[in-house]
Amino acid sequence: MEKFEYKIENLKVHGVTKLILTKEHEERLNTLGENGWELVQMFTTHNKRQVTAIFKRKKVE
Numbered sequence: 001m002e003k004f005e006y007k008i009e010n011l012k013v014h015g016v017t018k019l020i021l022t023k024e025h026e027e028r029l030n031t032l033g034e035n036g037w038e039l040v041q042m043f044t045t046h047n048k049r050q051v052t053a054i055f056k057r058k059k060v061e
Contacts, residue, residue: 003059007037011051019044019051029053 009028014020029039037055044051 003061004056005059006040007032007055007057009053009055010045011053013044013049013051019048021051 009032011021011025011028013025014022032055033039036057038057040054040056042051042053
């Protein structure tokens, strides 16, 4: 049976009426992808000033 580990990243976003992710956010997400993390879900928090991203990857035993 496959086992997974999970990671939660909270990204502070910019913008007033639209959420804007920066080049730094893109670089962080790319780094996670290079390290085997797959984005599972992304959503805004209740105050809409932060995006929460949930990642998973196969657990190495």
